[in-house]
Amino acid sequence: MQLVILDRDGVINEDSDTYIKSPDEWIPIPGSLEAIARLHRAGWHVVVVTNQSGIARNLFDSDSLVRIHDKMRRSVADAGGLIDAIFFCPHGPHDNCNCRKPRPGLFLDLARRLRISLNGVPAIGDSLHDLHAARAAGAHPILVRTGKGAAIPDTCVTSIDVPVHDNLARAVDDLLADNQNDNASN
Ligand SMILES: [Mg+2]
Numbered sequence: 314m315q316l317v318i319l320d321r322d323g324v325i326n327e328d329s330d331t332y333i334k335s336p337d338e339w340i341p342i343p344g345s346l347e348a349i350a351r352l353h354r355a356g357w358h359v360v361v362v363t364n365q366s367g368i369a370r371n372l373f374d375s376d377s378l379v380r381i382h383d384k385m386r387r388s389v390a391d392a393g394g395l396i397d398a399i400f401f402c403p404h405g406p407h408d409n410c411n412c413r414k415p416r417p418g419l420f421l422d423l424a425r426r427l428r429i430s431l432n433g434v435p436a437i438g439d440s441l442h443d444l445h446a447a448r449a450a451g452a453h454p455i456l457v458r459t460g461k462g463a464a465i466p467d468t469c470v471t472s473i474d475v476p477v478h479d480n481l482a483r484a485v486d487d488l489l490a491d492n493q494n495d496n497a498s499n
């Protein structure tokens with residue numbers, strides 16, 4: 314099975330310092346929905362792994378999160394794509410849970426539920442926390458320069474030694490190109 318793991322805020326949709334609290338505040342990053350559709354057409358499964366501490370902070374409740382995710386799934390479907398599953402952490406930074414990135418709990422939960430190894434599975438995120446969580450779970454972290462990724466200094470990006478792309482669309486170009494090369498050499 315070909316699987317890619319995506320962070321949500323700052324990768325699929327525009328990030329917000331005031332949190333995404335309602336479907337209206339969920340705005341896709343240009344090209345991201347089409348990128349997920351291209352993955353789907355190429356046979357990839359797409360799973361979203363996201364910290365949603367706004368729940369612990371009482372900024373929105375789990376019903377609102379369900380409605381936000383309904384909008385995301387519908388928007389992706391309208392573009393011709395599919396999100397196979399969404400794993401989220403509802404806790405805050407002081408709850409000391411194992412699922413909030415940079416901890417790998419959500420990734421490990423996903424691996425257990427799908428009964429797969431995350432070895433080499435691409436995990437695309439916009440923050441260093443995403444990269445650390447992915448790496449700790451044995452996945453293959455990839456950074457995009459949208460969302461929080463736009464503010465990471467170049468010197469820091471070079472030192473973390475992961476593939477870097479302008480946005481999800483460019484990261485997907487790269488995944489699908491690698492994939493074609495693999496198929497050609499098989
Ligand atoms: Mg993010």
Ligand SMILES: [Zn+2]
Pocket residue numbers: 402403404410411412413
């Ligand atoms: Zn958690």
